[in-house]
Amino acid sequence: MLFKWNYKSPATEEKQAADELGAKLNISPILALLLMRRGITTESAAKRFFHPQLADLINPFLMKDMDLAVDRLNDAMGRKERILVYGDYDVDGCTAVALVYKFIQQFYSNIEYYIPDRYDEGYGVSKKGIDYAKEAGVKLIIILDCGIKAVEEIAYAKSLGIDFIICDHHMPDEELPPAVAILNPKRPDDTYPFKHLCGCGVGFKLMQAFAKNNGIPFARLIPLLDFCAVSIAADIVPVTEENRILAYHGLKTLNQNPSIGLKAIIDICGLGGRDISMSDIVFKIGPRINASGRMENGRESVDLLVEKDFSHALAKAKHIDEYNEQRKDIDKQMTEEANSIVSKLESQRHRSSIVLYDENWKKGVIGIVASRLTEIYFRPTVVLTRDGDFATGSARSVTGFDVYSAIKSCRDLLVNFGGHTYAAGLTLRWDDIQEFRNRFQRYVDEHIQPEQTEAILNIDAEIDFRDITKKLHNDLKRFSPFGPGNTKPLFCTTDVYDYGTSKVVGREQEHIKLELVDSKSSNIVNGIAFGQSASARYIKSKRSFDIAYTIEDNVFKRNMVQLQIEDIRVAEED
Template identity: 50%
Template sequence: MDKIWNIKTQGDANVIKHLSAALNVNMVIANLLAQRGITSYNEAKSFFRPRLSDLHDPFLMKDMDKAVARLEQAIENQEKVMIYGDYDVDGTTSVALMYQFLRSRIKDLDYYIPDRYSEGYGISPQSIDYASEQKISLVIVLDCGIKAVDKIKNAKDRGIDFIICDHHNPDDVIPDAVAVLDAKRPDCNYPFKELSGCGVGFKLLQAYTIKNDVPIVELYDLLDMVVVSIASDIVPVVGENRVLAYYGLRKLNSNPSLGLKTIIQIAGLVGQDISVSDIVFKIGPRLNASGRIEHGKKSVAIMVVTDEEEAMELGNEINSYNEIRKTLDRDITQEALDMIAHDPNQENRKATVLYNRDWHKGVVGIVASRLTEHHYRPTVILTESNGLATGSARSVKDFDLYEAIGSCSDLLESYGGHMYAAGLTMKIDNIPAFTRRFEEIVARQITEQQQTEMIEVDAKIQLSDITPKFYRILKQFSPFGPHNMTPVFVTENVLDAGTSRCVGRQLEHLKLDLVEPTLTSSVFQAIAFNQADHYEAISQGLPFDICYSIAENEFRGKTNIQLYVRDISAKLY
């Protein structure tokens, strides 16, 4: 599939010139900073050297004083307290963070993760029944709860107080809990709106430590869980998230908690400099697999474990769930692709809606993502659960999936999510009607540009610009993530040095050796995954353009700069 290379608008020329001189960096680096809204030496210093002292006062968040007062009361009176969170990585890390901090302060402390299949997302009626039966007087909810108006009322009527720590958009009515911490509340003036659910829990504990003169190092020791939540929940890595991720990665790389250390070992990351990408692709999926295949409580258990033998036992169990998840993911994705390939009506559609009652509910979100990447159109994958069709939806760049699904709300039992990802449930009989209307809405609203994958390119450069100093500074732009993505470059008219070749089990990848003969005699190593179809033209010695990011590759103890080619120009043909 052809891709669009969108070269970003360059930063203000005067700002770039000023930054280049003030920081002693070349114009390319200065432009990357300007594109990120950095205009002065001090802003650049804060960007390259985040400080924990840059974190906002947690008491700026609406209801924070109420939340801290209620938590203090529970600790003072040694009440029975339950920590509740969603079954995904953000939810389980949130629960683990809160439990780790409070277990030395509250004797009767419990945690609860709802079952993905029997209870579903959010605060479940079963959990309120459980809290009532156990005579729990305070529930701290993390990563959900902002829309649970009726359930919070029910709990309040039964004498159970709730503190809600959420980061999702609220409805018009805020639940009547003791405190509702959510920076996205319209009446909340907190300066940073994009915290993860675990990040909101961290702010509650930060406020508690300030109010009670607790050494802040005790809280900072839990930042490895916060960075796992930030990376896995794909929140913007700017502002407070950047600070928390920066120090969380330090903790994860130097002295992670026993449970995360075990997962790092099982994931084969020991001895490596763990990045946000490693969390997204290796740590997060293992923590997620527990809730997808068995129960999310296992993910909390490994993150709060104190015994090494138990940690390894839990780690191996979670890893086995991940292997099952990968098999299901692969098989169901192929089944879904085959359904599309064998249905002539799919060819000209602007959206994909597929249903199979036998697909595993725990992986339909992953499958939706895979199909969106493959066909690049809004995708809904549905299966059967508890007599209803339930599933996940994923979108393409700049198309508001949540709004499109909302336009079909009369056909749905429930839905939730945001612009790019959503979950939904409907009666099975409504699937044909939903499919027709969703297709009509997408066809009417989606633009031609939104139907083609776009690669955002930061700048055009020469290969000769890629020096050791350039890459050393580039690495300091990390941690990368939404709103601070790994820089992507374009270099035009490169040539094969004559030693490029196809690699991989099925020779599906390209190992490239590239030169710019008019500028430098240096050979630059590159890898282009799943692009072996370009080999014949490249090997003929014709010039071509590449779109790529830059990273390090370690081979036989030697580390080299390597280009990761995202796309190769079609002008070869």
């Protein structure tokens, strides 16, 4: 892939400020510059960034309707009403349900949970779910990671004497459902200071408020923070401000004393004994929690997450791991089919978006396929499959483009839709796909910027190999947890050479294992370039080249670093 490198050299004043901040913090000016470019310019702000404090979490009662939600929950418990914790079938929904259910269950037993079936009920609040609640004698439903658009369904529940507390983070419509309380920081009338909580994060804030109101020590919530870390990573929300605090302490819990269900998944993933990162959640833990909802029913994931016996949890985790293997096979097949369609559509090369549909594609995997196509073609992408007379689909976007607004512009064609800037879901009549495609693509053409459809690497700093010291690497780790809004720093080094021992590796000889030197020192640096074997011949020619990379731990050699090389570029001729 041909990446465009985007790098801004620091001005003299910026360098001087970085030197001063680095001296105060006892870190390299290179890293001080990274802090400054993240908006952290003072010693005190840097200390808060490096050591996020739970005491700095926002007062949950600043969220609109939080007092109403806590009062209704207290009333339900006081009247011994049956409570149903209801959530979406993805990672965010399942972790949110597990967190709220596990916390309330410590103080109240008349409670159960419910995850709708993706294939039988679809996304969000279903009539079937409400009917189940009625039959079970439920009087209060706490719904997590969905519900913000369920106006008719919640009105129906209200007619049956069932109240709702909504905990959601998706974009609300003009009309809000008739719930007792709607907790969503994206409400236009909500002044809550942080707008980017995930669904599990909103659920956590409800439990934080409930604990505060009832004199329950905050320490009782800390064991549940691993669920927050998993949902923040998997739902790809900004890892800044309140999310950074929750993710930082959630990762601590995940590494030191994870819940039994997550411990079982960690063991199944082969992550035991390792320092688990946000990246491990995104690529290993999250997909397994997601797999049961994609292949069968997400309830199995919640069953695992709330399990109290490790041997039972391990058996459930193995079962979910089998779902994940099935999901990977279907995902690969569908992506290949979709890729083939795109490559045959000559017109797509000149379009700024992709809309594909196939009535045989599996509903639970189309979101992954949309993500894959977005990564390959750098276009906002919608992938649809058939469900009776309807098409149901998922949309994914590129950096900086609001795909939710693009879909909303076609709302008169849609039966249902929801989501946020970078990911959305939609349902429309099968016969309306062509009209939707035309209008969606027209909207994207009119609103997307040319640079948003380019493969761009944003370089944080240009450094030499002599700068890559053990101290720099250890200080760099303090920037974690990484994610949107705080991405892992990307460095570049120019005019590097093969030490003579680099080689192609991998089952299909698709990767390059590198040993490199530069002209500024005698340091030999190890690196791995995944999927870049096409550059191997040039590298072995002894000519110089430039690399863009992140600095990682070498998992095979303790106390050594390894460069994960994102791009290799032939050095420009003088």
